[in-house]
Structure formats: C-alpha cells, structure tokens
Amino acid sequence: MTVEIFLQNVANGITLGSLYALLAIGYTMVYGILRLINFAHGEIFMISTYFAFYGTAIFALPWQVSFALAIVLTALLGVVIERAAYRPLRDAPRISALISAIGVSFLMANLGLVIFGGRPKTFYRPPIFQTPIELGGIRVVALFFVIPLLTAVLLVALNYIVYRTKTGLAMRAAQWDFDTARLMGVDVDRAISITFAIGSALAAVGGIMWGLRFAEINPNMGLFPGLKCFIAAVFGGIGNISGAVLGGFILGFGEIMLVAFLPGLAGYRDAFAFVVLILILLVRPTGLLGDKQRVKV
Amino acid sequence: MVLRRRLMMVLLCLALVSLGSAMAAETEIRIGVYEPMTGAMAAGGQQTMEGIELAHEQRAKVLGLPVRVILVDNRSDKVEAATAVTRLIQKDKVCAIIGSYGSGLSMSGGPVAQAAKVPVMGCSPTNPLVTLGNDYYFRACFIDPFQGRVMAQFAFDKLGARKAAIIQDIAQDYAVGLANFFKQAFVELTGDPKSVVAFTSYQTGDRDYTAQLTYVANAKPDVVFAPGYYADAAVLVTQARSLGLKMPFLGGDTFEAPEFIEIGGKNVEGVYFSTHYSADAPVTPASEKFVALYKAKFKTAPNTFAALGYDCYNLVLDAIERAGSSDPKAIRDAMAKTKGFVGATGIITLDSNGDATKSAVVLVVKDGQFKLVDVVHPR
Numbered sequence: 001m002t003v004e005i006f007l008q009n010v011a012n013g014i015t016l017g018s019l020y021a022l023l024a025i026g027y028t029m030v031y032g033i034l035r036l037i038n039f040a041h042g043e044i045f046m047i048s049t050y051f052a053f054y055g056t057a058i059f060a061l062p063w064q065v066s067f068a069l070a071i072v073l074t075a076l077l078g079v080v081i082e083r084a085a086y087r088p089l090r091d092a093p094r095i096s097a098l099i100s101a102i103g104v105s106f107l108m109a110n111l112g113l114v115i116f117g118g119r120p121k122t123f124y125r126p127p128i129f130q131t132p133i134e135l136g137g138i139r140v141v142a143l144f145f146v147i148p149l150l151t152a153v154l155l156v157a158l159n160y161i162v163y164r165t166k167t168g169l170a171m172r173a174a175q176w177d178f179d180t181a182r183l184m185g186v187d188v189d190r191a192i193s194i195t196f197a198i199g200s201a202l203a204a205v206g207g208i209m210w211g212l213r214f215a216e217i218n219p220n221m222g223l224f225p226g227l228k229c230f231i232a233a234v235f236g237g238i239g240n241i242s243g244a245v246l247g248g249f250i251l252g253f254g255e256i257m258l259v260a261f262l263p264g265l266a267g268y269r270d271a272f273a274f275v276v277l278i279l280i281l282l283v284r285p286t287g288l289l290g291d292k293q294r295v296k297v
Numbered sequence: 298m299v300l301r302r303r304l305m306m307v308l309l310c311l312a313l314v315s316l317g318s319a320m321a322a323e324t325e326i327r328i329g330v331y332e333p334m335t336g337a338m339a340a341g342g343q344q345t346m347e348g349i350e351l352a353h354e355q356r357a358k359v360l361g362l363p364v365r366v367i368l369v370d371n372r373s374d375k376v377e378a379a380t381a382v383t384r385l386i387q388k389d390k391v392c393a394i395i396g397s398y399g400s401g402l403s404m405s406g407g408p409v410a411q412a413a414k415v416p417v418m419g420c421s422p423t424n425p426l427v428t429l430g431n432d433y434y435f436r437a438c439f440i441d442p443f444q445g446r447v448m449a450q451f452a453f454d455k456l457g458a459r460k461a462a463i464i465q466d467i468a469q470d471y472a473v474g475l476a477n478f479f480k481q482a483f484v485e486l487t488g489d490p491k492s493v494v495a496f497t498s499y500q501t502g503d504r505d506y507t508a509q510l511t512y513v514a515n516a517k518p519d520v521v522f523a524p525g526y527y528a529d530a531a532v533l534v535t536q537a538r539s540l541g542l543k544m545p546f547l548g549g550d551t552f553e554a555p556e557f558i559e560i561g562g563k564n565v566e567g568v569y570f571s572t573h574y575s576a577d578a579p580v581t582p583a584s585e586k587f588v589a590l591y592k593a594k595f596k597t598a599p600n601t602f603a604a605l606g607y608d609c610y611n612l613v614l615d616a617i618e619r620a621g622s623s624d625p626k627a628i629r630d631a632m633a634k635t636k637g638f639v640g641a642t643g644i645i646t647l648d649s650n651g652d653a654t655k656s657a658v659v660l661v662v663k664d665g666q667f668k669l670v671d672v673v674h675p676r
Contacts, residue, residue, distance in 0.1 A: 005515050012507035118335030120528045122559045139541040214504040215535060216528050216560045224502060259508035266509055267467035267498035
C-alpha cells in the first residue's frame with residue numbers, strides 16, 4: 001500500500017466517520033437524558049431524507065429552502081413521536097419504552113414503504129457539493145470538507161447548548177432525576193421535547209448529508225445506519241456527546257481500513273462493527289468516554 | 298365466558314373462510330406469484346408483475362375457468378420468500394407459482410414448493426442452483442454460467458480487456474455465482490490465472506464503496522465487473538467516477554432498471570451489462586405483439602423483466618392446458634415437457650434441469666437510455 005492510497009483511505013474514512021458521528025449524537029443525547037435507546041432514530045433519519053426529497057422533487061423548492069424545511073419538519077416529527085409513544089410510558093418500566101421505540105421504528109419503516117413506495121428514489125445533489133477536488137493525488141469532492149466541518153460545528157454548538165445555557169441546565173437536571181428536577185422548578189417535559197427536537201434535527205442533517213453523498217434513498221435505509229450509529233454511540237460511551245463523535249469516527253475508519261488492508265474480507269465489514277462493539281463492551285463496559293455507571297438514589 | 302364466546306366466533310369465522318376457499322377450488326384456477334415488491338429488488342419484482350398482469354389481461358381463462366393471480370410480496374428477503382411460498386400453497390391453495398426475481402429468493406422458496414409438490418416457474422433467477430436438484434422448479438431464462446461467459450467474452454473481444462477487477466455483492470447468491478462464472482471465463486480467455494487483478498465484495502444496501510474502489514483502482518484493471526442489484530450498483534459506479542476511476546464498468550441483468558440511470562445519472566453512461574431481451578431486437582412474432590401491448594398499456598417501452606413475467610404466465614397457462622387439470626403434479630409434468638414455446642423473449646425449450654437455453658443481449662447506457670450493443674447466441 002502506497003502512502004497515496006493510504007491517504008485516500010484516510011479521506012474515505014473521514015467522510016464515512018463524520019456521517020456516522022452525526023447520527024450517533026442524536027442517539028446519545030436521547031439516551032443521556034431519558035435512559036432510552038431511541039430505536040426509531042434510524043427511521044427519523046430515513047423520513048428526513050424523504051422530506052428533503054419531496055421538497056426539491058415535488059414542490060420544486062430551491063434546495064437550501066427544502067433542506068432547511070426538512071430539518072424543521074424532522075425536529076417536529078421527533079417531538080410528536082416523543083409525545084405519542086414515549087411520554088405516556090415515562091413512569092412505566094424502562095423495557096416498555098424500549099419496546100415502544102422498536103414499535104415506532106417498525107411502524108415508520110412500513111409506513112414509509114406504503115407512502116413513499118418500495119422502489120428507491122434519487123436524492124437531489126446540488127452540483128456545488130460534487131465539485132471534484134484533487135489534493136496531491138487524493139480525489140475527493142467538495143462534500144468531503146462539508147460533512148466533517150458540519151459535524152465539528154454542531155459538536156461545538158451542542159456542547160454550548162448543553163453546558164452553557166438554561167435549557168441545557170434543565171436537560172442535565174432532568175438527566176439526574178425527573179422528580180427532583182421538577183421540584184427545583186425545571187420543566188422536565190419541555191427539556192425532553194427540546195432534546196428530541198435537537199436529536200431529530202441532527203438525524204435530519206445526517207440524512208441530508210447521506211443523501212448528498214450517496215444519491216439514493218429508500219424506506220429501508222434507516223435500519224443499518226441506525227444500528228451502526230447506535231454501536232458508535234455505545235462505543236464512545238452512550239450519553240456522552242463527544243464520545244459519540246469519537247465512536248462514529250473510529251467505526252468509519254475501522255470499516256474503511258478493514259477493506260483497505262484485507263480486501264478479501266470486505267464482506268465481513270458489518271460483522272467487524274459488531275465484533276468491535278462486543279470487544280469494547282468486554283473491556284470497557286461504559287464505552288471509551290463513558291462515565292462510571294451512576295446509580296440514582 | 299366472554300373469552301370462550303370470542304374464541305367460538307373466531308373458530309366459526311375460520312371455518313367459514315376455509316369452507317369458502319374449498320368451494321372456490323372448483324370455480325377458478327389460482328396461480329400464485331411471489332416477487333419482491335418492496336426492498337432492494339423492488340424494481341425487478343414490480344416490472345415482472347407488470348408483465349404478468351398484462352399477460353393475465355390478455356388471457357384470463359384456462360380450461361374454461363377464470364384464472365386468479367395471487368401476489369405475495371417477498372420483500373427482497375430470503376426468509377420472507379420461503380414464508381410467501383408457504384402462504385401461497387397452504388392458505389391460497391394455488392396450483393402453480395411464478396417467481397422470483399433474485400436468485401437467492403428463489404433458492405429460498407424452492408425447497409418449500411418442492412416439499413409441497415407445487416411447480417414453480419421462475420422468470421429471471423439465473424443462478425444454476427435454483428433448479429438444480431429441484432424437480433418442481435423451472436425457469437424461462439438462461440443461467441449464469443452463460444451470462445458470465447457472455448460478459449467475459451464481451452470484455453475480452455469488444456473492449457480488448459486483458460485485466461479485470463471484480464466487486465461482488467457477497468450477500469446475494471446471484472452476484473456471487475455470476476462473479477465466479479465471469480472469473481472462470483475471463484481467466485480461460487486470457488489464459489492467465491492472474492488476469493483477475495482484484496476481487497472484493499460488498500453487501501446489499503451498503504452505501505460506502507470507497508475502500509473497495511480505492512483497492513480496485515490501485516490494481517489498474519481494464520474493466521471492472523460488478524454484479525449486484527441496480528441501486529447498489531448505481532451508487533457504486535457513481536462513487537467510482539468521483540474517485541477518478543475511468544475504466545468501463547460491467548454487470549448483469551439486474552442493472553436493467555430505470556433507477557440505475559436515475560440514481561447514476563451521467564456517471565453510469567458507458568456501463569455495459571448483459572440481459573435477456575431488448576425491445577430493439579424482437580426475436581419472435583410474440584415479441585412484437587408483446588411490445589405493442591405493453592406500450593399501449595404502460596406508455597413506455599417494456600424491459601426484460603416485464604417480458605419474462607409475460608412469458609412465465611403464458612408458460613404456466615400452457616402447462617395447465619396441456620395437463621388438462623389444475624392438479625399441481627400434472628402441471629409439473631406438463632411443464633417439464635415444455636418444448637418450442639414461442640415467447641416474447643425467445644423460443645423456450647426446457648432442458649432436463651428445467652432451464653431455458655436462450656440468447657443474451659448486451660446493452661449500454663447511452664444518453665440516459667439502455668441501447669442495444671450486441672446479441673450473443675448460446676453455443
């Protein structure tokens with residue numbers, strides 16, 4: 001393997017890793033506050049791409065408007081899902097909410113099949129993102145810079161919201177204990193709604209980037225990215241935002257390097273992701289950046 | 298008490314339903330169809346179904362009874378495919394089955410039909426293992442040893458390729474089979490066991506192929522053979538172009554879907570693939586009739602899978618007619634004797650494995666259309 005090829009693979013890894021990272025943040029945020037694995041996250045991601053698709057393809061909106069609208073609509077969708085499927089179960093055993101999340105995931109994937117149709121659609125890709133750029137023998141498109149940059153900006157913005165604002169304080173209070181937070185005058189329901197709005201908006205950003213990168217969308221597309229980004233979130237320490245980003249990058253890099261160094265084993269790429277998950281959980285049950293399990297008193 | 302009453306109601310309903318279907322058995326001929334209407338292969342299944350519907354409209358009666366076509370979506374999933382066949386046989390009590398696009402799906406449904414002794418006519422599953430060892434499975438298409446050879450020959454003769462790379466969809470029996478047959482034929486043609494310079498895989502639904510493509514680019518092949526389904530292949534070729542790979546990409550019949558061109562856009566221009574039939578090269582009087590009927594109904598030129606669906610329906614009806622009954626065993630025996638059947642996709646004679654020997658066509662994507670390049674006859 002020459003240096004050039006290795007660097008090309010690093011570039012490939014950065015692009016894939018930052019896509020995983022974007023999705024993993026949404027998982028980790030919801031888990032951090034509700035201790036709920038939102039299995040519907042992958043489907044929210046899928047539906048966001050259809051919002052953007054219909055905006056450009058059916059309503060002929062300029063792509064900037066369509067993408068912005070898709071992010072807002074997806075955030076609303078996240079809030080609605082939380083109201084309808086998770087809030088009524090907030091005092092039920094945690095397993096009930098988990099089952100509800102799996103139910104929502106299946107419901108949305110199947111609704112997607114009925115409403116959007118089973119055949120894949122072509123996502124509109126503004127040519128500006130596809131401008132080829134060559135850097136010392138490494139070939140990338142403009143999108144290569146956009147995705148990691150966006151991930152970095154969102155990571156900083158999120159850390160600001162969570163650690164520097166009143167809303168973030170409410171979210172962190174809710175994370176500790178709903179009842180105590182309520183006694184302190186925190187509107188827990190509002191904090192949770194905002195968490196879902198932000199998490200879903202991030203899924204939408206991830207979805208749009210996914211569409212821009214791969215051009216194809218279909219109603220089943222949420223399943224595998226959803227699972228992998230869940231792995232990335234667990235890997236980095238679920239509940240920890242920086243951990244999710246780290247986990248996403250490691251997973252993306254790992255997959256690319258597995259194929260790059262062992263092309264004969266390329267078919268085992270998904271298996272690799274799951275093996276890594278098992279190993280990490282054996283060695284560090286709370287993930288790379290995860291805290292020690294806190295016990296609620 | 299309430300529970301018991303409810304249970305009684307349910308049982309009564311079930312009894313009525315089964316009575317209904319038992320009575321229906323004498324008033325109609327039921328043919329089952331299991332095709333992927335959703336999932337990664339949806340385009341193929343839906344196109345096949347268009348052909349079946351068209352044929353059904355043209356010929357809705359056999360043995361003096363109306364024919365009912367019962368469709369079950371196998372969702373491009375091997376487990377669902379076996380369930381779909383079970384359902385068609387046990388619940389719908391069909392006397393023959395048509396399906397399925399996707400060799401893996403057919404290989405999953407096949408043993409179920411064989412155990413229940415209900416004959417199946419496959420439209421486009423091309424992996425040899427679909428019919429091998431299954432005396433209840435037949436097909437209206439050629440098989441992959443031939444298709445792989447057609448593309449290897451095309452790459453060698455027409456494109457002057459001496460080094461090839463292969464990227465296969467390892468989750469699909471179809472793609473794995475075709476990749477190996479291509480490799481065998483290409484090595485045979487070049488006489489150089491090292492002429493396949495790179496061999497790697499992906500899985501159905503993967504979206505990032507950059508690592509595989511970087512590896513392939515490094516091996517500097519003259520052509521890349523990438524058997525897999527249309528959506529994956531279109532994304533793969535698109536990524537190849539953005540990574541600066543300029544050599545021709547080749548594939549098999551699964552590339553033939555409008556989505557391949559929609560998703561790939563100008564990136565898939567110049568992609569060659571083999572398939573069963575082209576509306577530009579009608580082979581029999583039945584082809585011309587089919588093209589006219591299809592254009593009148595769907596306002597567009599038909600594709601391979603619609604043509605094969607059309608032929609399969611007619612092949613099944615032909616077998617029922619020759620059997621003179623709706624007994625699955627009798628239909629199977631008649632089907633096995635299919636000889637000189639004039640279909641839209643060619644003259645179909647089934648060999649002892651239940652496979653058809655037919656010509657292949659090679660198409661290229663040009664100006665956003667599939668254009669005929671070559672017709673290859675079996676030797």
